[in-house]
Amino acid sequence: MIEKAVEEIKSAGVKISTNIEDRIAYCKDYNPLHLPKLLKKELPALPQAIAFPKTTEEVSRILQVANAYGVPVYVFGGGSGVIDAATPYDGGIAVSTLGLDFVDVDEENMLVRAGAGVVGGRLEKVLNHRGFTLRHSPQSLYCSTVGGWVATAASGQFSTGYGNIENLLISLTAVLPDGEVVVERATPRRAGPDLKRIFVGSEGLLGVVTEAVMKIFPLPEEFLTLSVEYESIGDAVRDAKALMQLKPALMRIFDDEESLRYFDSESFTLIAVFEGKSASAKLKEAKEMVSGEVADGRAEKWLEKRFDVSDISRIVPLGFIFDTIEVACFWRDAEKVYTEVLKAIRGVEGTVTASAHASHFYESGLCFYFTFAGLPADIESYYEEVWRKAVETSLRNGGNLTHHHGVGRLRKRWLSAEIGGYYPLLRDLKSILDRRNILNRGVML
Amino acid sequence: MINPKVISRILANTDLKTKMRLAKVVPKLGKADEVTRCMLCPNMCLYVCPVFDAERRLTVSPSVKARLAYLGETDDAIYHCLPCDACKNACPMDISVNDNLRTFRGGEVALRAIERFEKSIKVKIEEREGRILYFPGCRTFESNLFDKTVEVLEKLGIEFALTSVDCCGMPYYELGLVDKFREKISKLRQVASKYEGVISNCPHCVHVMRENGIKAAHILAVLKPVKIGGDVSYHDPCILARKLDVVEEPRKLLAEMGFEVHEPAFSGKDTHCCGYGGVYRYIAPDMAKKVAERRREHFDYEIVTACPSCKMALKGKDIVELMADAL
Numbered sequence: 001m002i003e004k005a006v007e008e009i010k011s012a013g014v015k016i017s018t019n020i021e022d023r024i025a026y027c028k029d030y031n032p033l034h035l036p037k038l039l040k041k042e043l044p045a046l047p048q049a050i051a052f053p054k055t056t057e058e059v060s061r062i063l064q065v066a067n068a069y070g071v072p073v074y075v076f077g078g079g080s081g082v083i084d085a086a087t088p089y090d091g092g093i094a095v096s097t098l099g100l101d102f103v104d105v106d107e108e109n110m111l112v113r114a115g116a117g118v119v120g121g122r123l124e125k126v127l128n129h130r131g132f133t134l135r136h137s138p139q140s141l142y143c144s145t146v147g148g149w150v151a152t153a154a155s156g157q158f159s160t161g162y163g164n165i166e167n168l169l170i171s172l173t174a175v176l177p178d179g180e181v182v183v184e185r186a187t188p189r190r191a192g193p194d195l196k197r198i199f200v201g202s203e204g205l206l207g208v209v210t211e212a213v214m215k216i217f218p219l220p221e222e223f224l225t226l227s228v229e230y231e232s233i234g235d236a237v238r239d240a241k242a243l244m245q246l247k248p249a250l251m252r253i254f255d256d257e258e259s260l261r262y263f264d265s266e267s268f269t270l271i272a273v274f275e276g277k278s279a280s281a282k283l284k285e286a287k288e289m290v291s292g293e294v295a296d297g298r299a300e301k302w303l304e305k306r307f308d309v310s311d312i313s314r315i316v317p318l319g320f321i322f323d324t325i326e327v328a329c330f331w332r333d334a335e336k337v338y339t340e341v342l343k344a345i346r347g348v349e350g351t352v353t354a355s356a357h358a359s360h361f362y363e364s365g366l367c368f369y370f371t372f373a374g375l376p377a378d379i380e381s382y383y384e385e386v387w388r389k390a391v392e393t394s395l396r397n398g399g400n401l402t403h404h405h406g407v408g409r410l411r412k413r414w415l416s417a418e419i420g421g422y423y424p425l426l427r428d429l430k431s432i433l434d435r436r437n438i439l440n441r442g443v444m445l
Numbered sequence: 446m447i448n449p450k451v452i453s454r455i456l457a458n459t460d461l462k463t464k465m466r467l468a469k470v471v472p473k474l475g476k477a478d479e480v481t482r483c484m485l486c487p488n489m490c491l492y493v494c495p496v497f498d499a500e501r502r503l504t505v506s507p508s509v510k511a512r513l514a515y516l517g518e519t520d521d522a523i524y525h526c527l528p529c530d531a532c533k534n535a536c537p538m539d540i541s542v543n544d545n546l547r548t549f550r551g552g553e554v555a556l557r558a559i560e561r562f563e564k565s566i567k568v569k570i571e572e573r574e575g576r577i578l579y580f581p582g583c584r585t586f587e588s589n590l591f592d593k594t595v596e597v598l599e600k601l602g603i604e605f606a607l608t609s610v611d612c613c614g615m616p617y618y619e620l621g622l623v624d625k626f627r628e629k630i631s632k633l634r635q636v637a638s639k640y641e642g643v644i645s646n647c648p649h650c651v652h653v654m655r656e657n658g659i660k661a662a663h664i665l666a667v668l669k670p671v672k673i674g675g676d677v678s679y680h681d682p683c684i685l686a687r688k689l690d691v692v693e694e695p696r697k698l699l700a701e702m703g704f705e706v707h708e709p710a711f712s713g714k715d716t717h718c719c720g721y722g723g724v725y726r727y728i729a730p731d732m733a734k735k736v737a738e739r740r741r742e743h744f745d746y747e748i749v750t751a752c753p754s755c756k757m758a759l760k761g762k763d764i765v766e767l768m769a770d771a772l
Contacts (some may be wrong), residue, residue, distance in 0.1 A: 021522045022512055025504035028608065030487045041516055052502060088667045098501040121492025129710035129743075142535070143488040260450055305508060309489060310537040313482035320472040349460050352467065362600065375466045435736075 002048045005069040009093075012061045015052040016093075018082075022050045026094040029412065031084040032323045035316045036379055045087050045093040049256045055179055056101040056173055062095055063181035063438075064193060064210070067214065072441050073177075075150035076117060076295055080140040082323070083408025085152075085203045085443045086408040092438075097147045101209050111170060111186070113213045118145025132216040135162040135249070138404070139307060147209045152203030155404035157306060160361045161249030161275065162217065164404065165200065166393035170213040172196040177207060177434035186281035188215045198429065203406055204440035205426075206433050220249075220275035225299035227293040229259075229267040236268045237334045239290045240361055244284045244362055247288075248272040248361075252302070255338070258371075263298045271299035272426060315373060320352070322373045325390045326403040332364040333398025338368055344393040347400065348386050350376025357362060360403060367403035387411075407444045469625075469655060479540045483511035490532040490542075493711075495526050495646075495718040498723065500540040507532045507542040516659060519549045522557070522729045525735075529683035529718035542722070543619075549622030558727040559620055559755055568611040575606035578640040578662075580654075581632070582647035583612060584721075586759075588644055588753035593769035594664065600772045603667055605644070612635050613650040619724045630657045637661075646765065648666065648752050649686035649722070655689075664765065665694050665751055671771045674703030678744040681716035682752035695751050702767070709743040719750075719758035733758075 009016045028034040028044040035043050053059045066073045070287065072092030079086060088094050100115035103126055112134065116125055120134075121142035127133055129307075137156035138144060148154070150172065155164040160166070163351060171186040174196075186195060199209055226248075230236040236253045250273040254262060259269045274282040287294060312322055325345075329337045338356055341438040345354040351372045370390060377380030391401060391414055401411055401418040416423040427445055430437075453635040456464065478549070491497055497506045504513075505525040513522050523546045526621045535542040566583050579598065585591050598605055616630030637643050643661040645651050654661035663685060681698060685691045691695060692713050699706050711717035719738025737758035740750070748761030 005588070019521075021518050021520065022502065022504045024513060024516065024518060025502065025506075025509045036486055038512065038515070040750075050502075076503070078488065080489060096502060098503070101501060117504055119498075120493045122498070125710055126493070137467075140487065141492075143491040191478060192718075257454065259456070260448060266450065301728040307489065308484075308537045309487065312487075313538060314477070316478035316485050317481055318473055319466070320470075348460060350463050352455055352459055352463060375463055375470065377462070377466070 001069045003073055004350060005065050008065045009051055009062055012065070013056045014061060017052070021257050022314060023047055026079070026088065027048050028097065029079050029081045029084060029086040031082055031087065032321055033084070033380065033383060034317075035312075036321070039317060044213055045089045045434060046074050046091065048090040048091045048228065050094045050096055052096050052099050052105050054177060056100070058176045059095065059100075059208050059210050060179040060181055062093065063175055063177060066093060066438050067178050067436055074383050075147075075151070077117065077151070078140070078143045079174050079315075080144045080430050081148065081152055081406065081408065081442040083406045083410040083445075085406060085408035085440065086396070087409075090441050095208065097145060097210070099417035100147070105216070107132070110211055112216050113211060114146045116145060116150075116208075116210050116212070118146045119332075120144050120146070120149070127216055128219060129282060130142065131219055133219050134214060135217055136165060136167065136214075137144065138166055141308065142307060146212050150200055150209045151203050151343045152406040153404060155360055155367075158250050159253045161247060164360075166197065168197065169200070170208060172199055173211045174199050174207040174209045177439040181206070201406065202406060204442050205430055205444050207439070217231045220279070221419070222274075222279035223278060224274045224279045224392045225303075226270075226272040226274070226283055226286050226290075227243045227295045227298035228270045228290045229265060229295045230270065230292040231267065233268055233338050234335045235291060236270045237331070237358070238262040239270060240358065240366065241331050242289055243272060244285055244341075244361055244363060246274070246286055248286075251361050253358040255356050257353065258357050261355075262302055265295070269295065269298050271302055273299065299355050304313050306316050318375070319379075320375050321379045323383070323386075324369055324405070325332070325360070326385070326405055327368055327393075327394040327399040327401065328367045328403045329399040330367060334366060334368070335399045337399040340397045341368070341370055341399065344389040345370060345386055346404070347373045348374070348382065350374040350382045351386070358397055368399070369403075409442060412444050450538050460583055467540045474484060475528045477698070479538070479545050480514050481510050482538055483508050483540050483542060483545065490535040493531040493535050493715075493717070495529060495531065495720060495740070496527055496732070498739060499732045500525065500526075500729075508687070510542060510546060512559050514546055514549045517749065519552065521554060523549050524554045525684075525725070525732070526723070527718045527720070527725050528684055530687050532682065534714055536685055546722055547619065551623070554728065555620035559616060559622060561618045561727040562724060566611065568710050570607050570609050570611075572630055573607045573608055575604045576641050577605050578606040578637055578643045580610070580637075580643050580645045580650060581609055581612070582645050582650040582753070583758070584753040585646045588763075589764055590753050590756065590765060592767050594646055597668070597765050597772060599770045601669055603669070606635050606640060613653045615649050616724045618653065634659055639753040646681050646753050646763070647699045648689055649754070652684050652688045663689060663691055663751065665691060665698065668698060668764065670701035670766065672703050673771050674706060674745045676705045677749040678707045678709050678746040679712070680709065680714055680719065680740070680744070680748050680750040680761060682750055682755045683716050683722060685719045685751060686714050686716050698764065699749065704749075707746050709745070719755040721754040721758035738766055
């Protein structure tokens with residue numbers, strides 16, 4: 001079947017490869033469990049072919065053919081997702097969206113139309129050169145794509161001020177699993193239910209996002225920082241809630257363990273960035289509002305290091321497993337979620353470090369981002385136990401399942417507990433839109 | 446260096462069995478080779494990689510090329526690389542993907558590419574004597590910059606020698622053809638030893654010479670401003686900016702020549718390769734052209750540069766050419 005599908009896609013003029021080097025390139029996402037496998041020269045999975053469409057129409061043709069032959073299709077952007085969503089366990093065709101790489105800037109309306117395969121760092125560079133910014137800045141900015149952001153419901157370091165990807169989206173073009181193209185008129189606001197939202201966080205389950213129109217912002221004239229230290233997480237969280245009145249562009253709280261790593265301080269640290277014309281006034285007011293001790297320079301230290309993930313490359317060859325677990329909660333549950341989840345992770349034998357920071361803030365609550373590194377006797381069982389204990393502790397104490405990394409295969413067993421009655425609705429949507437279950441099979445549901 | 450307070454926290458919070466495992470592995474911290482560390486990275490330099498940007502497939506992305514090398518899959522993708530070091534410039538581990546892949550090369554693709562390169566060489570030099578050696582490099586001929594450079598050097602009163610040695614060996618080096626490279630660079634070293642130093646238009650040649658013990662400088666070092674004026678965008682050749690650390694000098698020279706210099710997206714040490722660096726042109730000529738086309742999109746004014754390869758790729762002007770036209 002796959003051979004016939006490959007031939008048909010090729011004869012439709014779409015570039016498709018069965019070369020082993022291309023297949024290895026698309027054998028996994030960035031779930032940490034894949035790394036020890038690679039070190040042992042094992043491949044987590046192997047697609048049978050890689051399709052490289054350059055247009056929405058070519059994506060449509062690939063999906064039509066795959067449907068006709070019942071061939072599984074996995075959608076790949078930059079492959080930086082960490083929840084094992086893009087890994088092609090059933091073989092089939094990996095569709096690389098990277099060829100959808102156009103960028104059209106509409107300065108008058110402050111919009112950018114970008115192909116799904118545009119890499120974030122390059123998009124930001126192009127916008128900056130023209131005096132604009134997307135202000136969507138996930139840590140994966142340099143290796144993730146526009147389509148990947150939509151598919152995973154991504155969030156960035158400036159989400160507190162500018163919103164998550166769903167808040168930046170104006171319109172989307174997507175291809176349904178049967179090849180039908182859906183596109184809507186871009187307007188500042190729209191009529192009827194906002195159905196493009198079904199693709200936000202859908203992880204390729206319901207269709208392939210091929211392009212997005214997003215808001216852009218003028219590069220801020222002023223960029224001012226605040227750094228404050230505290231005795232406890234509770235004090236820092238209370239001040240963060242108060243500071244939300246001043247709408248910081250970015251805010252984070254680092255616990256004592258992370259403060260030690262970043263700032264050589266065993267206190268808890270809050271940093272905030274105020275941007276734009278009223279930044280000075282906001283900073284002045286913020287300094288008067290906070291109960292902690294102002295500790296200048298910490299925000300700058302973190303900003304300088306914020307895209308550095310090189311520790312992974314240093315410790316994984318030694319047998320460590322390293323991962324992050326991000327959950328959202330309301331203000332009232334913040335201290336409990338922080339304390340209990342950390343305790344749960346630290347309680348698993350093999351854990352070497354466990355720490356947390358709060359990375360995204362809302363009027364009603366925040367996101368805690370837990371980081372752990374373990375040196376266990378058996379990586380897979382350790383990893384499974386940490387995840388199970390952390391997620392179940394989060395759900396039990398008022399936290400949720402995920403803030404912005406997504407569900408994938410890693411978290412799918414808890415999805416129905418999180419979304420309740422919407423779970424069967426999602427299952428129904430999947431079966432209606434993807435009758436042959438070809439798209440990102442095994443993900444989320 | 447790990448903060449001692451972090452270590453004491455780890456020791457306080459870790460169970461005994463894990464402590465024993467830690468004791469075994471800690472001495473190995475930071476000892477993994479660069480290919481392994483690069484392979485384990487999520488591709489954080491993807492956005493600056495010109496080859497990936499043109500080819501649009503993860504197969505030729507930096508950390509996937511490291512993965513392929515690690516796995517022993519070295520037939521093709523590991524050659525799809527430029528010596529621009531955009532990856533190294535963006536990497537907190539200071540890893541150059543191209544430097545690491547070079548040792549895995551030398552196969553069929555290398556032999557085919559070097560044949561194409563050798564066929565493309567058209568060097569014609571009339572020897573002359575002088576205190577310093579002007580070594581144009583093959584691409585100075587290919588980009589029709591040789592005669593103009595000679596003219597400018599003469600008009601500026603610079604006394605220079607020319608010899609018939611035609612190659613610094615860079616293409617052999619990049620393709621992993623080590624013996625042939627040694628032969629080329631030895632010959633050049635022997636010739637260069639007769640002079641006070643060497644100047645060249647080509648940043649590649651200067652870099653290779655310096656790395657192999659030859660006292661060499663880019664031609665910018667001997668140029669003097671000639672008043673012209675106008676608006677230009679300066680393209681930093683990647684080898685010149687990143688490996689020879691020449692960033693301010695061409696801008697200063699252009700300003701003294703009366704130019705208003707406009708910066709493109711990706712400039713200075715964060716420059717973007719033109720696609721014609723190294724030997725990518727002989728591996729994937731269409732893709733090298735695509736890198737060049739995409740690079741051209743970053744400029745708003747006439748492109749001026751200081752490298753014969755960049756001049757060809759970007760259809761711009763070399764600073765030497767501007768001078769030749771004005772002198």
